Amino acid sequence: MNLLIDMGNSRVKWRLRQSNLQLAAGGAEYAEGWQWLVEISAVHQVEHVWVASVAGTEREGSLNAALAELQIPAARYAKPAPDAGGVRCGYADCQTLGVDRWLAMVAARSLIDGAVVVVDSGSAITADVVTDAGDHLGGWIGPGVHLMRRSLAGKSGVLAAALAKPYCASCAPGVTTQSAIDSAITVMGCGLIDAALRRAGNCTLILSGGDASVWQEFYPEARLEAELVFIGLEHYFAAP
Numbered sequence: 001m002n003l004l005i006d007m008g009n010s011r012v013k014w015r016l017r018q019s020n021l022q023l024a025a026g027g028a029e030y031a032e033g034w035q036w037l038v039e040i041s042a043v044h045q046v047e048h049v050w051v052a053s054v055a056g057t058e059r060e061g062s063l064n065a066a067l068a069e070l071q072i073p074a075a076r077y078a079k080p081a082p083d084a085g086g087v088r089c090g091y092a093d094c095q096t097l098g099v100d101r102w103l104a105m106v107a108a109r110s111l112i113d114g115a116v117v118v119v120d121s122g123s124a125i126t127a128d129v130v131t132d133a134g135d136h137l138g139g140w141i142g143p144g145v146h147l148m149r150r151s152l153a154g155k156s157g158v159l160a161a162a163l164a165k166p167y168c169a170s171c172a173p174g175v176t177t178q179s180a181i182d183s184a185i186t187v188m189g190c191g192l193i194d195a196a197l198r199r200a201g202n203c204t205l206i207l208s209g210g211d212a213s214v215w216q217e218f219y220p221e222a223r224l225e226a227e228l229v230f231i232g233l234e235h236y237f238a239a240p
């Protein structure tokens with residue numbers, strides 16, 4: 001039984017899998033601690049723990065300690081490589097590329113023949129271009145939808161009040177304060193995706209991350225792959 005863990009900047013997500021079977025899935029805030037891990041270990045015999053982390057050494061240390069205390073095998077952390085899994089890393093120093101981005105590209109290459117643009121939309125929005133030949137041309141890192149909203153809400157009470165309602169994705173000119181802000185955020189996100197698509201030429205667009213569905217109506221040809229990081233993790237550790 002394999003425990004796959006995606007440690008993002010804001011949340012941790014996990015999948016418990018055996019062969020092709022998914023036995024458990026969930027997500028938690030870091031503030032909630034490792035209660036979810038306690039619950040899993042009470043019910044399941046975990047053999048391998050495979051982690052994609054961009055959360056930093058402190059949180060990784062905290063996970064390692066929790067695993068040891070629960071007598072679960074130690075975590076193995078995936079790392080970007082210069083050339084592996086069908087992708088040649090575009091960063092001069094590939095260790096500085098977020099491993100979530102790396103694994104998403106590896107997963108995309110395993111799912112799709114040809115060039116891909118991988119968009120991961122969570123606390124940050126990232127887009128990465130991989131050519132048909134497997135060359136990662138590099139990518140873009142921008143603030144995610146909720147980060148953009150919060151940055152404006154922090155600027156004035158009027159804007160904060162307008163942003164009390166949930167985000168509404170639209171590219172139309174806004175006719176209320178909220179719709180004007182949300183439309184700008186949507187247009188900026190689409191601008192980033194458009195720039196990536198122009199670079200890539202003939203390619204498949206893949207949308208991933210908690211906010212992937214935001215972009216779906218503007219890119220109906222895109223493929224939604226919510227589990228890219230987990231697919232990438234399985235490839236990284238389990239592929240023959």
Ligand SMILES: Nc1ncnc2c1ncn2[C@@H]1O[C@H](COP(=O)(O)OP(=O)(O)OP(=O)(O)O)[C@@H](O)[C@H]1O
Binds near residue numbers: 208
């Ligand atoms: N159950 C959920 N809990 C929290 N956010 C959710 C949930 N379902 C969807 N979302 C959306 O997902 C977004 C977070 O995305 P995701 O979990 O992919 O990334 P993240 O962990 O915040 O980012 P990162 O991996 O960059 O740290 C939130 O902005 C929210 O809109």
Ligand SMILES: CC(C)(CO)[C@@H](O)C(=O)NCCC(=O)O
Binds near residue numbers: 009054101124
């Ligand atoms: C950009 C994020 C925050 C997206 O989760 C993550 O991939 C990260 O922390 N990356 C390290 C910096 C980089 O990829 O260039």
Ligand SMILES: [K+]
Binds near residue numbers: 120
């Ligand atoms: K992410």
